[in-house]
Amino acid sequence: MTRRAFEAWIASPPFEAAVDRLGPASAWPGDYRDERVSLAWAAWRAGMREAADVARRAFPRAHTYASENADRYRAQDDARDVIVGALVRAVDRGAE
16 A cells, blocks of 8 residues: 555544645655654554565465366456455465
8 A cells, every 4th residue: 555545544534634744854854744643654554564464475375275266267357356355364364
């Protein structure tokens, strides 16, 4: 997810936070003026890194599931949906 997605989320209800950033003359250029938004952005990035890591660990399991069930699906889109569904199930189980 992008910073744009984060800003859309944090600026929406129930948070409705301002996403104004500090200018280039600031000691922290580009950081959010509101410290709570800066902390939320840091947490968002950490969560996205963790989600990407879990997805990388889950993919082999999802690929195996999709391969084993390929005969049940006619189109490439169906196969994509199987892989995505298997990834979601693997992430939900913790992809150990």
